[in-house]
Amino acid sequence: RKEVEQDPGPFNVPEGATVAFNCTYSNSASQSFFWYRQDCRKEPKLLMSVYSSGNEDGRFTAQLNRASQYISLLIRDSKLSDSATYLCVVNLPIYNQGGKLIFGQGTELSVKP
Amino acid sequence: EAGVVQSPRYKIIEKKQPVAFWCNPISGHNTLYWYRQNLGQGPELLIRYENEEAVDDSQLPKDRFSAERLKGVDSTLKIQPAELGDSAVYLCASSTGNSYEQYFGPGTRLTVT
Numbered sequence: 001r002k003e004v005e006q007d008p009g010p011f012n013v014p015e016g017a018t019v020a021f022n023c024t025y026s027n028s029a030s031q032s033f034f035w036y037r038q039d040c041r042k043e044p045k046l047l048m049s050v051y052s053s054g055n056e057d058g059r060f061t062a063q064l065n066r067a068s069q070y071i072s073l074l075i076r077d078s079k080l081s082d083s084a085t086y087l088c089v090v091n092l093p094i095y096n097q098g099g100k101l102i103f104g105q106g107t108e109l110s111v112k113p
Numbered sequence: 114e115a116g117v118v119q120s121p122r123y124k125i126i127e128k129k130q131p132v133a134f135w136c137n138p139i140s141g142h143n144t145l146y147w148y149r150q151n152l153g154q155g156p157e158l159l160i161r162y163e164n165e166e167a168v169d170d171s172q173l174p175k176d177r178f179s180a181e182r183l184k185g186v187d188s189t190l191k192i193q194p195a196e197l198g199d200s201a202v203y204l205c206a207s208s209t210g211n212s213y214e215q216y217f218g219p220g221t222r223l224t225v226t
Contacts, residue, residue, distance in 0.1 A: 004155075032213050043204060043217035044156065087155050091213055100169060101215065103155030 001026050003102045006088050010108035017078045021107045023071040023088030032091035032099065033064055035073050038106065039084045047073075047086070078111045085109070115139070117218030119205050125224045131193035134221045138186070138207030145182060146215060147190050148204040156204055156217075162188065195225045 006023045013019050025033075033050035048055065050062040050071055061074040071088055088104035118137040126132050138145050143164050148156035159178065161169040164185040173180065177196070182188040192199055202222050206215040 034213065043219055045217070046214050049213075089155075094169065099213070100158060100161070101213070103157070105154050 002105075003027060003092070004088055004090050004104040006086075006104040006107045008105075008107070010110055012110045012112060013078055014112055015078055015080060017111075018074065018076045019078060019109060020075075021073045021086055021088070021109075023073075023104055025069050025071070025088075025090045025102075027090070027092055028066075028069060029093055030069075030090045031093055033062075033071050034089040034091075034101075035060075035062060035071075036087040036089055036103070037084045038087055044087055044103075075109075078109075080111050080113065083109055083111045117205055117207055117216055119203075119218035119221055121221055122219060123222050123224075125226065126195055128197055128225050129194040131191065132195055132223060133192075134190045134203050134205075134223075136188045136190070136205030136218060138188075138205070139216055142207035142209050142216070143185070144208045145188050146206040146208075147180060147188070148206065148217075150202045150204055150220070152201075159190070192223075195223075197225050199223060200225045 004025050035047040036044040037047040038044040048057050050064045054063045059076045063072045085106040085108045087106045090102045091099040092102050093099050120135050145162045147159040150156045160173045160180050162182045180190045202220040204220045206217045208215045
């Protein structure tokens with residue numbers, strides 16, 4: 001089983017749609033969780049951290065369910081500029097070495113006019 | 114503030130040839146990472162440096178890959194000899210102290226023919 005697994009995608013949605021991405025992780029010791037965004041042929045960039053209580057940043061909402069080892073990202077009112085690959089990222093604690101970020105394979109989103 | 118700088122941006126070599134990638138992290142970032150990203154996958158960590166020390170190189174194929182960060186700033190990743198399966202994007206990232214936010218460079222796209 002992969003350490004971080006995401007919806008395979010791609011997701012093709014019209015402008016204004018609401019879209020949700022799901023992610024599961026295998027190591028229950030994981031402590032920190034993130035969503036990164038990667039535009040085509042560009043580098044990944046941090047979109048938002050994911051907190052246990054859930055957090056919102058404008059049109060983006062991230063949720064964490066530790067019991068189910070599940071993370072989600074909801075995008076409301078999709079814009080053309082939201083088209084990108086969304087990477088689910090989990091920090092795996094390593095004794096005496098801080099942590100190690102494990103990236104999911106990414107879910108591609110394409111927002112159409 | 115300048116971001117993470119990588120060179121070259123693209124490299125095409127024949128198999129069995131050597132290749133080197135260079136990275137200059139964001140000023141003041143003591144932690145430096147090298148990742149490999151295959152098409153349709155998320156980045157996978159190859160090696161992490163804390164200043165000059167390689168603290169996690171468990172995923173680095175040491176028979177053909179080597180890396181160095183001699184003065185705790187710039188870093189070089191080398192492959193010798195390259196194989197067809199090494200074709201990928203090689204990403205460098207940096208971060209400060211205990212921050213989980215990593216800043217990525219634009220990557221080097223390697224094609225081995």
